[in-house]
Amino acid sequence: MRLTDLEVRFGATTALAGVDLTVAAGERVAVVGASGAGKSTLLGVLNGSVPPTAGSVRVLGADPAGLRGPALRRLRARTGTVHQHLELVGPLRVVHNVNAGRLGTWSAARALRSLVQPQGLDDVRTALDRVGLADRMFERTDRLSGGQRQRVALARLLVQRPELVLADEPASALDPALADQALELLAGLAADRGGALLACLHDPALALRHCDRVVGLTDGRVTLDAPASALTVAGLERFYGVVR
Numbered sequence: 001m002r003l004t005d006l007e008v009r010f011g012a013t014t015a016l017a018g019v020d021l022t023v024a025a026g027e028r029v030a031v032v033g034a035s036g037a038g039k040s041t042l043l044g045v046l047n048g049s050v051p052p053t054a055g056s057v058r059v060l061g062a063d064p065a066g067l068r069g070p071a072l073r074r075l076r077a078r079t080g081t082v083h084q085h086l087e088l089v090g091p092l093r094v095v096h097n098v099n100a101g102r103l104g105t106w107s108a109a110r111a112l113r114s115l116v117q118p119q120g121l122d123d124v125r126t127a128l129d130r131v132g133l134a135d136r137m138f139e140r141t142d143r144l145s146g147g148q149r150q151r152v153a154l155a156r157l158l159v160q161r162p163e164l165v166l167a168d169e170p171a172s173a174l175d176p177a178l179a180d181q182a183l184e185l186l187a188g189l190a191a192d193r194g195g196a197l198l199a200c201l202h203d204p205a206l207a208l209r210h211c212d213r214v215v216g217l218t219d220g221r222v223t224l225d226a227p228a229s230a231l232t233v234a235g236l237e238r239f240y241g242v243v244r
């Protein structure tokens, strides 16, 4: 994917400005920066949910803002996002939220049928097993804890099998062991399809353990772009302005 001189404004607020960024297939990129720096907006541009105000965007060979109808649907099916607020439907059972990862490739009829008689149960069970939730498949999603819901969102991505994996603080509600597991899973998912992973991470140690490149934003601009091997946890904490 390639962003050139990208700008995103929301009214009087400039969320991103002059962003030039190229990410190659197979790269694992941590996106870091203080709250409000523009991290979620950057992922939104890449998955086509945030239209840029200026600049050019190429994602998997296409410009998401320039696509409509089936072409946009196809691109979205190849791009998987773990949203910061997860975007799960609370009253639905876990199986339905996981199967939402396949809506981009299912017909409307199959999606509707699946609400009555869940489809693809083997894949759902395998995905839930990998996030340690196989026994919660038929539970209402809003009965789960925050960390369990975060893992349902990961399972949804596992059944989607996207090429480009975008994750917005995918481990914020997980304990350290589960956070490592989640990042391994996301990196493995991208690698399976030969794609890249971009993950907004607030934990510098997690970023350095699981990513090979770190891109830092300050007030909507790229102010850091370095291999993880050249960075330290203390250096990244200083970047965030964390005071110990």
Ligand SMILES: Nc1ncnc2c1ncn2[C@@H]1O[C@H](COP(=O)(O)OP(=O)(O)OP(=O)(O)O)[C@@H](O)[C@H]1O
Pocket (backbone or CB within 6 Å): 010, 013, 014, 015, 033, 034, 035, 036, 037, 038, 039, 040, 041, 042, 084
């Ligand atoms: N839909 C929106 N409408 C108006 N302003 C927005 C919108 N989305 C983001 N912004 C603004 O754009 C800027 C960047 O926001 P963004 O959510 O991308 O930051 P972030 O780095 O992801 O922050 P956090 O770590 O707190 O999630 C902020 O000033 C925010 O208030």
